[in-house]
Amino acid sequence: MEQSDIPGHQAPLLRIARQAGATTAQLLVTFIGLLAVTFIISRVVPIDPVSALIGERATADQIAEARLRLGLDEPLWRQFLLYVWQALHGDFGLSIKTHQPVIQEIARFFPATLELSTLATIIGVLIGIPAGVLAATRPGSLPDQIVRLVGLMGYSMPVFWLALIGLLVFYGDLGWVGGPGRLDASYDMMMEFEVTQYTGMVLVDTALNGRWDMFANAFSHIILPASILGYLSMAYISRMTRSFMMNELGQEYITTARVKGMPERRVIWVHAMKNVMVPLITVIALSYAFLLEGAVLTETIFAWPGLGRYITDALLVADMPAVLGGTVVVGAVYIGLNMVSDLLYRLADPRAR
């Protein structure tokens, strides 16, 4: 359906902008709520933030000074406002372990996670959509059963276990892929000194620098964790694609197209796919968000220096500012992805405007 066909939709972009404004306001409320939860968590922690900062043997004056600096003598509601204010400015305090600002550390760890989950989503989309379409066009057939079972297996597998098995088989036994880490140890130093880091993502940076030998090495390291996460996202995407496609193929316009003698391939991939893509955008965004979660466990196994590993490492040493900062960032990415998918949905489907 073209936009111009619908009366009263002269300024769809303006409409979208207004709705986007409302959505943003709602999301801001959600974000502040998220901060409220982490604030409450941080205040019930049995760890004393003052002694963690200045050590156990500080004098009474030092403690009083530190309490003043951290705002701990203020009433709770003012502490919360201060917390929100700082969080909105990207200030999550200092890491207890490294005494570095948490936000700087997160900025250093985030690109690795972004790279991993992006590649995983690409794998999931490239396999999941065709698999779902195949299953939807032949319901009940053997390919349909296989797609369904493979998908259910993906839902049922502990991702860290799958990662271990993958490491055992493809790295340990077959030697097809690089092991844990983002590069071989011999390339690690080179990455540090010979490659300009534009994005912090190894694949992108090595390609931009024209270091294809390093690119190949980085690829052999990322392909296994990305495939494992990609499998999870494939399971979800193929299942949803199948269901959307089945729904679409039952519509009358499909029958019309078929009666007109249109080739089946065109009916499915052009006509039906156009409408399936609309809800699928949301699914892909959701699976992207949900990979961030899978990444937490996968990264610990592949020694992948990403956000997930940052959070789990911080947990083990009870570095609460780092844990909570990481939690807020992941939550914010989650909320952001929801907003993007909502916007794309409105842009793609005139009925949703």
Add this chain to the structure above:
Amino acid sequence: MAGVATWLREPNPTSRWQARAGQGYLSWLRFCRNPLAMIGLAITVLLVLMSLFAPLLAPHDPIAQDLTHRFIPPGTPGNWLGTDDFGRDIWSRILFGSRITLYIVVLVILTAPVVGLIIGTVAGYFGGWIDQVLMRITDIFLAFPKLILALALVAVLGPGIENAVLAIALTSWPPYARVARAETLTVRNSDYIAAVRLQGAGAARIIWGHIMPMCLPSVIIRVTLDMAGVILIAAGLGFLGLGVQPPLPEWGMMISSGRKFLFDQWWVATMPGLAIFIVSLGFNLLGDGLRDVLDPRSAGR
């Protein structure tokens, strides 16, 4: 037996009880036609039996160490799944571990859906600002990735099985609230609710006695589909050392302790993972089958 089947298939039931039993029987027959769902049911029943009779079935003590029998490979008589780094029989540990898994799952499904059901029905029934506030809170909890919120909560509460349950329950209720609210909105304005209200029933009685039962089928389907997710999160917490503490045989923790020997003694980490995989696959198959039977709208999806 034949008498019971005829009684169940009676087209003109003489009592409400007979009608219900007949409906249940038909659903059961429909469920039986789905082989994958039957496999799921079998796995679930097997899990329950395993955990009930673990002391009888286990050939060895799951905790006692025997350093002379370390790393026996699988397939050896007496230790058919092999032994771990402390010489403990992996099969016995998996058997006893099923009790912990079941314990966590049961506690979570007894708490999270109830909380979600109450919040969802109250929000849907009253509407207005109550709805707004409750649904905003739900959205906030939905905005967190489950595992990460559970991690942060366990970090605060301290590791342990009860805290793991609490953290998982706190992260699992929002979808139930959503489902219950949606169902409530569809029945809120129906005639039978108006009739009950005219009889003088209060809000609490209407919600408890007349709205919640209508939400139950959707919530139950969600629960079966969620059980696999609960197992996976519990295993993830165990894997990170935040769930059950050693030497108790929790499956996720067993994988993490087998990780150190992955390349030489692969079975130590592989076997408990296989157990997690089979059990959650069973719950997923069961949930899928139940949904097809109880909710014909989404059949085939």
